[in-house]
Every structure is written in structure tokens, then in C-alpha cells.
Amino acid sequence: MSTTEAVERESEPQTEDRWAAVRDMPPSAKLVAKILDYEDTLTQSEIAEESLLPPRTVRYALSRLEEEGAVDSRFSFSDARKRLYTLNI
Numbered sequence: 001m002s003t004t005e006a007v008e009r010e011s012e013p014q015t016e017d018r019w020a021a022v023r024d025m026p027p028s029a030k031l032v033a034k035i036l037d038y039e040d041t042l043t044q045s046e047i048a049e050e051s052l053l054p055p056r057t058v059r060y061a062l063s064r065l066e067e068e069g070a071v072d073s074r075f076s077f078s079d080a081r082k083r084l085y086t087l088n089i
Contacts, residue, residue: 018089021068028053029061033070036087043082 022033028051035050036042042050048058062085065071070089076082 021070021089022065025064025068026061028057029064032058032061033065033087033089036071036085041084041086043076043084045082047085 019033022030025033031051031053032047035047039046039050044055044058044062047053047062048055051058053061062071062073066073070087072086072088073083074086076084
């Protein structure tokens with residue numbers, strides 16, 4: 001086995017473990033997590049726009065992801081009525 005192959009094999013389980021918290025969640029939560037993986041920080045309405053999911057579905061997905069500790073949320077400094085969501089895995 002070459003050094004390159006060994007490094008690739010070592011990095012594969014880490015990638016899988018990263019998504020372990022999301023693996024058994026509904027498809028909507030997985031989609032929201034993947035969108036947050038591509039985009040650093042988004043509001044709920046931005047996630048709904050990006051995912052084409054209804055706001056209610058996004059809200060449910062975010063609550064499930066927060067319960068598992070996969071997503072962090074904080075208040076927006078520019079608009080305190082909105083929360084910003086960031087992937088935590």
C-alpha cells in the first residue's frame with residue numbers, strides 16, 4: 001500500500017463520522033445540512049430559498065439539527081428578529 005492510499009483511507013472514516021449525527025434524520029434535514037455545508041451562514045428564509053423547501057419544513061429541519069448539535073444558531077446583528085445558522089459538524 002502506498003502512502004497516498006494510506007492517507008486516503010485514514011481520511012475516509014473521518015468524513016463519514018462527520019455526518020453521523022445527520023445520517024438518520026429526515027431528507028429535509030440532510031438537505032439543509034448540506035446547504036449549510038456549502039454556504040457558511042444563512043438565515044431560515046435564505047435556506048428556504050436555496051433549498052426550495054417550504055419555510056415550515058426548513059424550521060422543522062433546523063430544530064432537528066439543533067437538537068443533535070449539528071447546527072449552531074445566533075441572532076443577526078443587522079436584524080435581531082432573524083437568526084443565523086451555521087453547520088457545526
